Amino acid sequence: MAVLTGIEPKEVFQFFEEISRIPRGSYNTKGISDYCVKFAQERKLDVYQDEWNNVIIKKPGTKGYENSEPVIIQGHLDMVCEKTEESDHDFLTDPLELMVEDGYVTAKDTTLGADNGIAIAMALAVLDSDTLEHPPVEALFTVDEEVSMDGAANIDLSRLKGTMLINLDSEEDDRLTAGCAGGFRFSCEIPVEKVQAKGQGLLVEVCGLKGGHSGVEIDRQRGNANKLAGRLLYRLCKEQKVRLAEINGGARENVITSVNRSTVVTDDQEQTIRLIGEMKEAWRQEFGADEPGLDIRVTELGEKEYHVFTEESAKKVVGFLVNCPNGVDEYSRSLKGLVETSDNLGVVKSQEDSVRFLVLVRSGISSKLEEFKDRLGGLADLLGGNWSIDSGYPAWTFKEASRIRPITADAFEEVFGVRPEITTIHAGLECGLLSGKKPELDCISFGPNMQDVHSFHERLEIASAEKIWKVLKIILKRCK
Incomplete structure (x- = not known):
């Protein structure tokens, strides 16, 4: 009807x-x-x-x-x-x-x-x-x-x-x-090696975020689940022996990512869940009323053998997540309040032997677009990634x-x-x-x-x- x-x-x-x-x-x-x-x-x-x-x-x-x-x-x-x-x-x-x-x-x-x-x-x-x-x-x-x-x-x-x-x-x-x-899409694949590791598996979901249009709403400083997942994983790997098995977040590079799912393997499940809880509370303090639904859900997957990233591969993947620019980079110097340059880490996808990242960059100034190509390309090079640029528009x-x-x-x-x-x-x-x-x-x-x-x-x-x-x-x- x-x-x-x-x-x-x-x-x-x-x-x-x-x-x-x-x-x-x-x-x-x-x-x-x-x-x-x-x-x-x-x-x-x-x-x-x-x-x-x-x-x-x-x-x-x-x-x-x-x-x-x-x-x-x-x-x-x-x-x-x-x-x-x-x-x-x-x-x-x-x-x-x-x-x-x-x-x-x-x-x-x-x-x-x-x-x-x-x-x-x-x-x-x-x-x-x-x-x-x-x-x-x-x-x-x-x-x-x-x-x-x-x-x-x-x-x-x-x-x-x-x-x-x-x-x-x-x-x-x-x-x-x-x-x-104008803008362009930056695509990067970081090769990963995997090994078998026994431990307690956890599915960690950064979720409940508002998401939205990566151009129109980028100035509202909404949480990006991919960036938050990178921050969480960096802390877990730094403070514990936590292994990364898989990570996926976002379906479109022009959408602010609202959900990221990571599978991690730990030797101390209780401690890992405690650290995740601490990070959730910190984020809720940071975002306040802007992200009322922000949550981190944890699902226990049991103790068994998992196929996980090597420590070096995990460092590279998490390193890209943590260091990739995201959000407003500069405001216009001539039109006050107008965002001039920004980017959005919209997609993170685990593949058989690599992790793929898609970033959408926007700017009203062509030279700033070129600068972002250098920044993202330089980061990918440091981490051993293969990258390309497409879907550019003036x-x-x-x-x-x-x-x-x-x-x-x-x-x-x-x-x-x-x-x-x-x-x-x-x-x-x-x-x-x-x-x-x-x-x-x-x-x-x-x-x-x-x-x-x-x-x-x-x-x-x-x-x-x-x-x-x-x-x-x-x-x-x-x-x-």
């Missing part, structure tokens, strides 16, 4: 609910891409789908707007797939279970995918309407934004005639975004002159009653890649209020979505 029936704007939430039934995690976008193609074909709209699953849908201008310049509406098809520890949701096959709570749309035990499903829903509502006034519309739906931005990097923009682009991938409705940071540089920005600001003032703040953000947006491929693009980004994106607490404010829909309609009407 439909959950969002009757919620305004009906034409938008109808499509949001439809696409929420289609699994669309990053790298699993064929289904949602085909849905958009079918949508266009059923309405006899011009549609193009490339080998990456990017989609471009074109709709002619309405009466009186036929010869106006096209306006591009852009969003990404993929979503971050996070769920609670108890959830049995399968992101490859299961639809999202939507709920409405206290004026918000959310999903049961999973991410909602409003980042960036609300953009797709609004664009589809424009393309579907036979009452809106608008110039020719070019809807650009890209893929894999949440992991690599490969869709935006590989899309053929020569198919677009418009130069004014509306990106609907922002999450606060009181501001317009006109620039963003910063979106603020332009003083813009045609779309004042039209958008006027529309916001009409709907909200106040002039919006115009700013740049630390999170990455596809506008950087797109404007790099087509320099004449004049971009603006905005969107409805969303909270805790990239986490299973993600929610979308209904009243805000209705206002943003009104803003979008006004912008299109005025682009004549």
